[in-house]
Amino acid sequence: MLRKLLCVVGAGLLLVPAMAISAQADCAEQITLRVDDWSSGDRVEYMNQVLEAFMAENPCVTVVTEPNISDDANTRRLTQILTGTAPDLIATGESWIPLYQEAGAFLDLTPFIQGENGFDPAEIFYEGVFNQGFYRGVPYAIAKDYSTSAFYINNALFEAAGIPLPEDGWTWDDVLDIALELTVDANGNNANSPDFDPENIVQYGIDIIPDGWWRGFQSYLYSWGAHTISDDGTTTAGYLDSENAVAAWEFYRDLVNVYHVAPSATILGSIEGGRTQMFQDGQLAIGNTFHGPWWQDVFNETPNLSWSVAPLPAGPDGIRESAVMWMGWGINANTEHPDEAWALLRWLTTEPGQRVFALKALSADRAVSEEMQRVDDPYWGVFIAEADHLGQLDEQLNPYYGPCVFTPAGDLLTRVMSDGGEEIDIAAELTALSAEADACLAEAAEAGVAAVAEGS
Structure with a gap:
């Protein structure tokens, strides 16, 4: 599926505590992006680092993280989607993409991937991990991180x-x-x-x-x-x-x-x-x-x-x-700032964000994994190799x-x-x-x- 749709991808998002990170600049408009955040522990600091770097590159964008880490986080997201109150970047596990999308959650990421600020997913991601963000042949979300067994x-x-x-x-x-x-x-x-x-x-x-x-x-x-x-x-x-x-x-x-x-x-x-x-x-x-x-x-x-x-x-x-365990983000179908949301999603799920997140988790970005010497590691390498054996999740059907x-x-x-x-x-x-x-x-x-x- 990855090479068949080589211009079809989205990006996964990350986490941060209930806070806003912004930068001062001369802006015709200061845009605010809300991000669904499930981070905890030291992952909060990692998320802060990644978002601060994004803000430095995009000073006219303010990112507000919205914590959602309770036991009912998934159903809370569904309720937000149905009521039109979901953030610009909606967090999702691989199993919830179909249900969320039936509720009208996500934008099709294909135009963003094929656009001027897009990329070739086949050159970046592990195919088996990337494919988990699809529903009925369309990419709606990209992983922040994943776990094989x-x-x-x-x-x-x-x-x-x-x-x-x-x-x-x-x-x-x-x-x-x-x-x-x-x-x-x-x-x-x-x-x-x-x-x-x-x-x-x-x-x-x-x-x-x-x-x-x-x-x-x-x-x-x-x-x-x-x-x-x-x-x-x-x-x-x-x-x-x-x-x-x-x-x-x-x-x-x-x-x-x-x-x-x-x-x-x-x-x-x-x-x-x-x-x-x-x-x-x-x-x-x-x-x-x-x-x-x-x-x-x-x-x-x-x-x-x-x-x-x-x-x-x-x-x-x-x-x-x-089977895979996977968490990422998609872009809210009702966002008022789709291009800015895509820029953040891409930042979080490719090299800028993944270089930080991969310190404690598996990255779907091949180059990051290889550069951090994870592929040949006797521990991490076993889990990374398993990405070549990931099958279609039954939940996504x-x-x-x-x-x-x-x-x-x-x-x-x-x-x-x-x-x-x-x-x-x-x-x-x-x-x-x-x-x-x-x-x-x-x-x-x-x-x-x-x-x-x-x-x-």
């Missing part, structure tokens, strides 16, 4: 067992083989031993997603060739409950109940700190699976923990495909995927991976869930976006 590895446990650290190209069969070797009971028997006691495990080979986190599980499903909705976004039947999907769900559950190499969601929920704490304590060989680059500081500060990250494994048919599929499917995942989940007929549950999801999608489409906002 990896598996966190306890190096010491691998070394003690004489097992090489995983490399790109490993598979889910490899994951299981390694997890069997690294799951150990109180008597020192691993899960391959006939004397292994599954009721008395002191070290697990791998963890599972315990809380129904559907985005993480999507990466797993994609590697099994199991997307959950049709390409035209009209039905989940035959997708959510496909043979590949059922096989993937059953294999994942078997990690807990058949192979005993992973703790159940019930066990993980009973431990303060959950799987992260277990990994820090040396009770997990492969931990925080499908997490992004969020744990570097935490794990580096953990005493006596030698750790690394590994690429995601391929599925049974060699498929290497995963239907604006109502979130309430109709994402949430109920996550609830089912929690039940399946908890104690008693071994009794669940997965095929039957997925068939029922698919029927309910299709009915929900049809009902939501008829009710419209406003009904979603009211029901949130």
Whole structure:
């Protein structure tokens, strides 16, 4: 899609606290741009640096940031869009672009990209990351930053067992083989031993997603060739409950109940700190699976923990495909200053802003990543390489995927991976869930976006 639309791009925005940053100059008109801001912690200072630089270059523009970091931030944005009160640059996660656009949120970025102040996105961005800002073939938003996934590895446990650290190209069969070797009971028997006691495990080979986190599980499903909705976004039947999907769900559950190499969601929920704490304590060989680059500081500060990250494994048919976590901005369709909004969006999502933001996050700007030596870094490089395997997000195929599929499917995942989940007929549950999801999608489409906002 990126090269097909080489003159089609928008830019992602950034964050700042509730403040205005302006510059003094001789201006015929002082323009004010409002920016949706989700920054916190040291990211606030980063945003300030970027905006101050923009103001210095554009002294007739004042940028006002509007904090929106509450639990209901996404639905608050939807309400702002529907009521015409949204800022000039609207923040959005990749999953919310369809719903926001159905509400009339964004300008098509194509004219800006193709215009005098445009650029060739194929020369700037990682294609898989850039494509997440599209809806129905049109670019509406660009990422400020993004996150792919990896598996966190306890190096010491691998070394003690004489097992090489995983490399790109490993598979889910490899994951299981390694997890069997690294799951150990109180008597020192691993899960391959006939004397292994599954009721008395002191070290697990791998963890599972315990809380129904559907985005993480999507990466797993994609590697099994199991997307959950049709390409035209009209039905989940035959997708959510496909043979590949059922096989993937059953294999994942078997990690807990058949192979005993992973703790159940019930066990993980009973431990303060959950799987992260277990990994820090040396009770997990492969931990925080499908997490992004969020744990570097935490794990580096953990005493006596030698750790690394590994690429995601391929599925049974060699498929290497995963989902992305992404946050960026689009230009409000009702902005009074589209050209100035584009200038700011471009500043934030390309080299000027990305050089600052990339200090603590992944940048979709290839040149910035390469210049900061992230590509070859043993930590950041794994996550960057995963950008070459990003697939189409199912949420972007239907604006109502979130309430109709994402949430109920996550609830089912929690039940399946908890104690008693071994009794669940997965095929039957997925068939029922698919029927309910299709009915929900049809009902939501008829009710419209406003009904979603009211029901949130």
